[in-house]
Amino acid sequence: MRAWAAPFHRPLPGRGLPVRLHDTASDSVRLAAKGPTASLYVCGITPYDATHLGHAATYVAFDVLVRAWRDAGQEVRYVQNVTDIDDPLLERAASVGIDWAELAATQVQLFRDDMAWLGVIPPDKYVSAVDTIPRITELIGRLKDRSAVYDVDGDLYFSVRSDPRFGEISHLDAATMRTLFAERGGDPDRPGKQDPLDCLVWRLERPGEPSWPSPYGAGRPGWHIECTAIVLDHLDTGGGIDVQGGGNDLIFPHHEMCASEAHVATGRWPFAHTYTHAGMVAYQGAKMSKSLGNLVFAATLRTAGHDPGVVRLALYGHHYRSCWEWTDTMLDEASATLDRWRAAVAAPAGPDAAPVLDEVRRCLANDLDVPGAVAAVDTWMRRTLADGGPDPAAPALMADVVDTLLGIGLRQ
Known part of the structure; x- marks a missing residue:
């Protein structure tokens, strides 16, 4: 599947620092990638309401990770999926009276347009769940060979207890797991399952639903097996990938x-x-969600003529791991900041920018502390506007720092 055009990259003097990230499984901050190549898989959209600002915040955060890795001299292998067949997509298509494949294609293109507008570096491979079905059925066969898949009325389920490490990422108790599983696409109460938490890997064909041939009968894949197959097929070279990312609602059950x-x-x-x-x-007192309908869409801001740098700055107001609430005033505040920064880099000279580059690099290496990086940049911008400075090369370097590491174009 085609991704979107990559933004122009301006190299910076020197080299960034090794990036350390918070690991949910160990609840610690650790080196994100040890070798010369960093591997990243970020779970993509289910294309039926793309792209709200919750999506944008997640993909912009991992975009900064890619930028920081590249600045540190590492090659990045980045894969992202799109879940272009799943129950929510079929339900939305039925509710609005449109073919599911047409809805998916329209929403995927919308997502591409939004990511390109926001200056997000595209993944090296952008992979469709539908295109992955042959790999998924092969993976199910491997699990069956290990007695980890069983049949319930023609549907196939993965036995979570076949993995003795199940639960080591989320560290949740059984009751919480069951509650979240039910809320996030699972079926803990289905009769015939060996464990309430066992997840569907192949759904036998139902009347009126799309299906694909397989050794297990015509049907379609479950959700979780899709990402597993894509990672193993496109990214894992035998030692495990460096980072799997996404929103914190994916910790359990998906990841x-x-x-x-x-x-x-x-x-x-x-x-x-x-x-x-x-x-x-x-937004409006509750997590942005398609079920509640309290969504602010990137496309709405894009078509209204907002600068993508303003949107990125508004998203940068909070650390990527924090939960926060969007307010409409954030755009005005970010717009004022962007105007200030553009005025400063247009100045004939400014204070030495090298220490600011160093500080931005330190912040990004420290679990993507983008608010800290923004604060360091803003201090330089304010000093430049207030007092000028002796270095005629500093404004251009600051423009490059903001563009390359934060994805915000300041040159007009």
């Missing part, structure tokens, strides 16, 4: 299930060395 399926299928641990999760964005 827990993906890891367990991979552990059992490969006989290797870990699936990912670091599990990194972005916080949720609320």
